Amino acid sequence: MLQQIITDIPPLTRIMCFLSIILTLLTYIDLVNSYNLYFNFKLITQNYQHLSFYYCKFFYYKLIQNQIKSYRFSRRLEEYSFRGNTIDYFYFVSFASIFGLYNLSDSFLNMILYLWSRKNSNIMVHIFGIIPIQAPYITWFFVFLQIIFQDTIITDLIGILVGHIYYYLTEIYPKLPLSKDVNILQTPQYLYLKLKKKKKKFLKIYLISTRICNLLHLRINQNQELIEEEIQGDENNQDGFFAFGF
Structure with a gap:
């Protein structure tokens, strides 16, 4: 039963969720120093610690809430919106890193949530199982909650902006006459070849x-x-x- 549930989770979503849980537990019991996991641009460019893009910011105070949001919407996005194409989804996550959005940060999760809501605009979402909201407005609902609780909304707005940039360049711009049917953010062919070799x-x-x-x-x-x-x-x-x- 548990094995089936785990295998049903799309690959990249599974990796992000389980790494966050494992790394959190390891730092909690002091087997891993959290200072070794924080994001440092110099370590990435000079010491080639590229994985910092994906495991930093796991130790956020809203970890549980972010973990649930990441699991639910990242899974739906990878499994349905990207049609299970893990390589394209990996490229999308890498695109987020360019703008300084890292796994389980508020910006990163809002980017995922925004893109999912735009690709599934006809779906009705029930917040807390009670409040019905049309999918395109769900990100703004969470921004409204941040305002009510007097929390910063800058990170949320950055995530929404990056999500909109990706959505525009992949869904809207290619349909315009001036684009000549060219998708600027199409996954590079070399990435397919490189990942298939490791398959x-x-x-x-x-x-x-x-x-x-x-x-x-x-x-x-x-x-x-x-x-x-x-x-x-x-x-x-x-x-x-x-x-x-x-």
């Missing part, structure tokens, strides 16, 4: 992990069957009494 390595890792899970699952089932047989035998020997101390 075999990921498949090997996936197969190994799947076999381990299957072996563990088989072992658990065998132990469960043995326990059930022992309990059944004890019940038969006890002439109707329970087998636990009676």
Whole structure:
């Protein structure tokens, strides 16, 4: 059951969500120093720590709220709006990093939320399961909440702006006559080729992990069957009494 739920999550969304949880736990129990995870442009350009684009800002005070929003809307965006094309979605996340939007930051999440709402403008969303809102207005609803709670809205507006830039360049501009059907932000071909070369390595890792899970699952089932047989035998020997101390 749990394995099926995990495998149903699109790849990039799964990686972002699980890394955030794992890194948070590791810093909480002091196995990892949080100063090693903060965003430092010099470390990226000079020491080639490119992954800082994706794991920084995990330790935000609204981590749980942001984690839920990231899981729900990032999954829907990758799975449906990008039609499960993980490479295109990866390129979209990389595009966000150019503007200084990093995983689980308010700006990053609002960018995802805005793009999803524009691509699914006809969907009705129920906030907190109660308030019905048309999808295009959901980002502005959260901005309104920030104003009510006297929190800054600059980061939210930056995320909305970057999301609109991406939406305009990929959905609106290519349809204009002056664009000549050219998509400026089309995923580069070299990125497809580079990631496809590494696909075999990921498949090997996936197969190994799947076999381990299957072996563990088989072992658990065998132990469960043995326990059930022992309990059944004890019940038969006890002439109707329970087998636990009676």
